[in-house]
Amino acid sequence: MHLKSINNFFNKHRIFLITSHIEPDGDSIGCQLAMAIQLEKIKKIVFIINPEPVPKKYRFLHRWKNISTEKPEYNIIIDAAIFLDVGDTKRVSWLFDFVKEKNIPILNIDHHASNTQYGNINYVDTEASSTSECIFDIFKALGMTINKEICECIATGIITDTGRFSFKNTSDKTFRICAELACCGVDFYSLSNSIYNKRSFESIRLLSSVLSTIKVFERIAFVRLTQKMLKESGANEEDSEGFVNFVLSIGNIKAAVFFREKSNGEIRVSLRAKEENIDVNKIASFFAGGGHPRAAGFRSLKNMEELEKELLIEFQKIELHGKP
Structure with a gap:
């Protein structure tokens, strides 16, 4: 090669x-x-x-x-x-x-x-x-x-x-x-x-705030991180690495979505899946992002509520037709 x-x-x-x-x-x-x-x-x-x-x-x-x-x-x-x-x-x-x-x-x-x-x-x-x-x-x-x-x-x-x-x-x-x-x-x-095994106390406090936002629709879990959470916890955005995997570890969840609000208002979206019939790379590509079939992401200027609705539709399309 x-x-x-x-x-x-x-x-x-x-x-x-x-x-x-x-x-x-x-x-x-x-x-x-x-x-x-x-x-x-x-x-x-x-x-x-x-x-x-x-x-x-x-x-x-x-x-x-x-x-x-x-x-x-x-x-x-x-x-x-x-x-x-x-x-x-x-x-x-x-x-x-x-x-x-x-x-x-x-x-x-x-x-x-x-x-x-x-x-x-x-x-x-x-x-x-x-x-x-x-x-x-x-x-x-x-x-x-x-x-x-x-x-x-x-x-x-x-x-x-x-x-x-x-x-x-x-x-x-x-x-x-x-x-x-x-x-x-x-x-x-x-x-x-x-x-x-070197997480800070601030990181754990931030994780608690993020997990408190969890919403589940059709076995797809959504969580979010806001600038307010970062300020209140004293953590940095890098402290949130791996948070989406905590959500994916829930037994009956088939996919997870993690919204992260940036200081400029942009939303960074991490997508994870653990079922074979869900290719999150295809979903991310639909939103001009990319990655792997089980782990992908994209960026958007839309708000989290709007993205949540759009993503649910795309997840349904992927499961039914194999593409968004």
Whole structure:
């Protein structure tokens, strides 16, 4: 899958820009750091620039401070860009415009079915559990040595994007890769503890407020997070990562919708499903978003009540006809 082209891309260029999507998660952070460390090992110059800062829960990774959110000087020299875990260029905000304006070639590595194939080289493996798994495959196929630090970054991406190996994207291959990572020295207990067992009191207080808003229609659960809740709890928006999965864990629920109000009035919508006949990627695509069949999202300027009604209709269409 374009491995020769990727190898040539690495060898041809010297100065790289690495980026990933808004609302960074464990996979986006992990795969970016893994790629940067690997490129630096082969004497490349690397800038990691993201549209939003690294969430606190991932700041245990040694080189997280290498990820900047500052716009580079316009006259900066960059030979090539690597977009990781980015299904659509809208997800990198101003960075795509910056790259295109300077005519910088793009290597697009991703695992989202909704990927728009925007790169000069596109490595999109929808069977992979995560983009971190894609990165592992590329490094191995190209005969690159993977050290413990790279392995920890890749493991972070896999653990988070598989929901600690509980999501349907977890495969036998995923476990084989993790066995290799463990042999390289990755302590999965310590890693999981750093990611999942460090919530703040403010985060738990916010979770309580969010769960108090739950409404269920036809086994589809809706919850919401408002700016008022954030202010009252003292939490940050990043503290809400994973909240939607609490809702999905309710026994008879088949899908969950999480509305998050941004300070500019925009609503970010996370969709999750646990039944085979509900493809939330198709629903998100209808609203100009995307993702995976069991986990997707989109953004909207409509209010939550209006979105709730529209989403119920689209869920019904998906179940009846397989498409919105």
